[in-house]
Amino acid sequence: MNHPPQLLGMTTSTLAWLILFAALILSAAILYRRYQSRRILVQRVAELEALATAGRSIVGAELDLEALSKLIAIESGLVIDNSTFQVGIFDGSFYKILYWTIEGDQQPVPQSFDLSENSGVVGWIREHHQPLLVYDFQKEMATLPARPRYISSYPPRSAIFVPMISGEAVIGIIAAQSKEPDRFNEDDLRRLTILANQAAAAIANAQLYEQASQRAAHLELVVKIAQEVNAINELDDIFNQVVYLVRKTFGFHPVSIFGLRAATREAEIKASTLPALLEARIQIPEGVGIIGTAVSQAGIIIANNTHDDPRFIQTMGRVSHPDIMNTRAEIALPLIVDDQLLGILDVQSPQPGAFGPTEKTVLEALAAAAAAAIHKTEQFTRQQEQAWG
Template sequence: MPESEIVAALAARKQELRKRLCERAGDGIEPQPGSDAELLLDSLCGMAPESYRLAYTASAHRLAEQGGRLEVRLESIQQWNNVLSDAIRVMLSDQPSLASEAQRFLSLLTADVMVTLTRGFQEVKNKQVAEDAEQARRGLTRMEALQRINAAANSILELDQTLQTAAKAVADEMSADLCVIFLFDDITRELQLRATSGPNPSSGHFSLQLGQGYTGWVAEHGHPLIVRDAFVDARFSHEAVAYGEPYRGLLAVPIIFFTMVKLQGVIAVQTKEPRYFSQQEVHFLEIVAGQLAMNIENGQLYEQTDEELRRKVHELSTLHRVSAAVTSSLDLDNVLSMIVAQAVLLSGADSSILFELDPTTDRLRAVASHGFDTAAISNAAVQAGQCCVGRVLHSGEPSMQVDCMRQDVGCFLHGLPDVVGDRHAVLSAPLTTVHGPLGALCVFSSQRHMLNAHQLQLVVTFANVAAIAMENARLFTETREGLRTKEALLREMHHRVKNNLQQVA
């Protein structure tokens, strides 16, 4: 019997078949559109194979994506097949040949539906398995990339070399054409390019302000930025072409040291073609940024510690050299010139003047200087108690001032703008021994803020060394004068004794 006659006979009885399905459901409600029962009935009553296969394939995809069980679904379809088979047998009991052909057609249709469902379900599962395998592979390669970065950070490499290794590892792992790393400078408030996996900007040194370009945007807002085509975005197009050719796809993440909520910089990956980065890629780059934040903080602390150690060694060697000069040289002028020069060098100041107190006039006069025109300050003098120099002599404590040479009319530099120049901050320290004040040491800086405690301690140390040098010179002079006096007395005594002996003879 032709299939078309079977389909026509069943279509004519579709309502009765639907009624039997409702009775089987037990709730008296007709099968919902798109349900297995309704699709099976429509397929039985003339729906084109392409249509029901497409519908069952989509249904199988949804089942697999939602984590459903295929065997439960196939069992349900078999149950609806049984209900329809029984209904056909009853309805066509007076036409046994047609009933037999209709049941055979239903069995073939159900088998086709089950195969379609199984194939669609397996397609999604295979895709999920492939995706899981790819994700596992990605996880492994990303772990290896993180290990490369961590190994570089734990080696003896400098920070810039560590960042360069990180940029290349990230670019390779994310299949990006360029990875750049900017670090934030707390002093200049700028983002400075420190590493790139590809070309450097043609300008060489490359820095951005907060809010400037996509790097500045990420640093200012503190969260990731994804742009499919940065080249066509007016906010970011300038930075997108800074590396010689346009880079379009963009993912940028801030580097934040969360222990102190401190902005360390920005890491960005870019592609030459438009690309929308996934959340998994965002997550990976955030992990890299977190690791870099710790590495950068440790690297900066190491650099600071290393620099501090070198500076301390240099300071100690300089102080030792000056102390040796004080104890070995009787040329006070050379010793004082060395002291004012080294005080400027170690304190980071620009110039200095050493004053000596004349106890007879109670005035301070300049005896050594560094960084000044010697002729301009050779006659510099100030009364004790006046100017910051004279006041520290009375207080016995160091003093720091800003622009006092412009505001204090009693200052020895007041009214001498050519001599003052660009100097603003001044630190004065008294020269004092157990015998009383001997003078004062002043250092000048072009900075418009107070010198720090370490600089203050250095200047005070040099002031003490200068006081010792002056005291030694004074003691040497007094000793030499005492010896001359004794020598004169001895000659006089020798002359008189000789004369007396001659008279006795």
């Protein structure tokens, strides 16, 4: 069948235009894909440069854990939202937060939390060496591998938790949170994981340096305090010197020593850096408050958040003093020699989480030195009385 020449020309022309149009669309698609690939490549290069810069800053940072943690948070802010952010390390069963912001507001640090009873998400990450990305806590709560331990009254909606791993151990965690759901994605997780790997090496080195420095400094202090206390032969002078040296050396306040009344097993104030307690002649029954609990158990009692600990007594005896009202952490240490309870060394701090494993170990050594000096002086006094008798 023959087509008229005009129709054949129109068909050929239309086909040519269609081919040209298709070619233009294909070229545009190829150019757009190249543009997208180049844009992604430029973004990735910029991201890697930012991560490399952050990594160099972190690795080359000073060997101070709190300063290093702050630097980690600042550098993380270059690649993810760090308005609610924390850097924490593990110390035995304690999780110690060294840097913490909530919605950009700095929180007091360091703060220690005991994970022995409820370790939450942090404990799960420590145990499984795995990061956790939560798009929306409200939707995912039932499927999370562990229930979070909320410290805030306004819990987050989304979060990233990344372990800092050194060798075979998880030494700490970096976490970013948001009140918005779906605030973080896999790219944020990848970026924070890269930073966490670099941060882990720096944190591990800083920990080794700090542990060695603290061990030497604490040993020197304990020996010095023990020597000073043992050189005293009057009980009242021993009591006063112990509380004075603890406050002077570690900055804790109030620091008090309580003797034990044999007949009633009441803890009776003997010395304190807070004169109002001495003036009130405080006596605490066995089993009452943190001090009384230390008496009944003859063991160390720690309250790292006194606002949530029902054993804490804000009005010690009849004394309601700002220094006691402001107490956020308290540790009561028994003074024991040859299984005999002589009294209690009570140390308080306005800083929540003040008494971690390191502080506990040092104060326990000081309590042992004080107990030995008290026992020696009591024996010396009895021998003098017998000689005069």
